[in-house]
Amino acid sequence: MTTTNSKIILGKNQYGKAEVRVVKITRSTDRHEIEDLNVTSQLRGDFDAAHFEGDNSHVVPTDTQKNTVYGFARDGIGSPEEFLIRLANHFTSSFSWVSGGRWEAEQYAWERIISHGAPHDHSFVRKGQEVRNAVVTKDGDNVYVISGLNDLTVLKSTQSGFVGYPKDRFTTLAETTDRILATDVSARWRYNNEAIASGAIDFNKAYDDVKALLLEGFSEEYSYALQQTLFQMAQKVLDAHPEIDEIRFSTPNNHHFLVDLTPFGLDNPGEVFFAADRPYGLIEANFQRETISDAGNSWDGIAGFC
Numbered sequence: 001m002t003t004t005n006s007k008i009i010l011g012k013n014q015y016g017k018a019e020v021r022v023v024k025i026t027r028s029t030d031r032h033e034i035e036d037l038n039v040t041s042q043l044r045g046d047f048d049a050a051h052f053e054g055d056n057s058h059v060v061p062t063d064t065q066k067n068t069v070y071g072f073a074r075d076g077i078g079s080p081e082e083f084l085i086r087l088a089n090h091f092t093s094s095f096s097w098v099s100g101g102r103w104e105a106e107q108y109a110w111e112r113i114i115s116h117g118a119p120h121d122h123s124f125v126r127k128g129q130e131v132r133n134a135v136v137t138k139d140g141d142n143v144y145v146i147s148g149l150n151d152l153t154v155l156k157s158t159q160s161g162f163v164g165y166p167k168d169r170f171t172t173l174a175e176t177t178d179r180i181l182a183t184d185v186s187a188r189w190r191y192n193n194e195a196i197a198s199g200a201i202d203f204n205k206a207y208d209d210v211k212a213l214l215l216e217g218f219s220e221e222y223s224y225a226l227q228q229t230l231f232q233m234a235q236k237v238l239d240a241h242p243e244i245d246e247i248r249f250s251t252p253n254n255h256h257f258l259v260d261l262t263p264f265g266l267d268n269p270g271e272v273f274f275a276a277d278r279p280y281g282l283i284e285a286n287f288q289r290e291t292i293s294d295a296g297n298s299w300d301g302i303a304g305f306c
């Protein structure tokens with residue numbers, strides 16, 4: 001049997017690294033600035049030999065494209081448009097066969113957490129993220145109310161560390177006294193049954209206040225672990241709201257890894273981070289007063305908490 005090779009030509013093609021999650025903290029003063037992008041870099045040009053012959057002499061690795069994003073972020077991002085133009089000019093001017101490409105970025109907007117009436121220096125909340133929720137259960141004469149929120153995304157760019165944990169032969173994590181702490185807060189709090197029956201709870205006002213206290217609790221103190229920060233958030237809420245009996249949290253530890261820029265001749269004093277999406281730590285904890293009203297079956301069917 002004979003086979004003939006069809007004449008095949010290469011059509012449109014491009015390649016690169018997708019969704020490079022880069023977080024840049026500018027910390028030249030105590031008032032930090034945050035820039036948070038998801039960058040995709042794709043090169044176009046003469047890549048015939050790579051496809052037809054396995055000759056990679058024109059293939060600027062996608063890994064290099066990723067590193068370039070991190071290296072360029074060291075100087076600041078400015079605007080996504082300027083940042084992408086810098087990348088475009090770099091790749092087309094550095095590699096003669098790269099005639100163009102496509103560079104795309106999503107920018108995540110953060111605003112400062114308002115703590116005690118003032119914008120915080122290094123604690124931020126993602127704009128317009130959280131979803132409020134409520135569950136009412138009625139069982140005979142008993143009415144239970146559980147309120148909550150999902151996806152309240154917060155980040156502190158300093159005043160967080162993680163030390164003193166047990167080490168074994170599988171431990172590679174280095175102790176740190178200065179890291180980024182970031183999470184998407186899911187919280188549910190249950191109101192006291194008598195307070196519900198009194199009809200005196202202004203649920204809208206309570207919601208706004210609990211959210212503000214959660215943000216303050218996240219911002220205020222040095223964090224020795226997300227576990228401890230959850231306690232500080234819970235304490236604020238339970239101290240200020242006698243009508244709330246208990247609060248539960250489920251919070252991913254959204255890891256931000258410092259990028260090693262030394263291979264590119266750059267330092268990185270806590271400024272450029274890789275925001276990993278998985279795996280993530282998952283920290284869950286429930287806090288309640290010593291004496292609380294009967295919860296009945298009100299927590300049944302509320303998924304995602306321990």
Ligand SMILES: O=c1[nH]c(=O)c2[nH]c(=O)[nH]c2[nH]1
Pocket residue numbers: 162173224225226227253281283
């Ligand atoms: O705040 C943290 N809590 C942990 O339990 C933990 N585990 C880990 O590896 N890093 C962290 N950080």
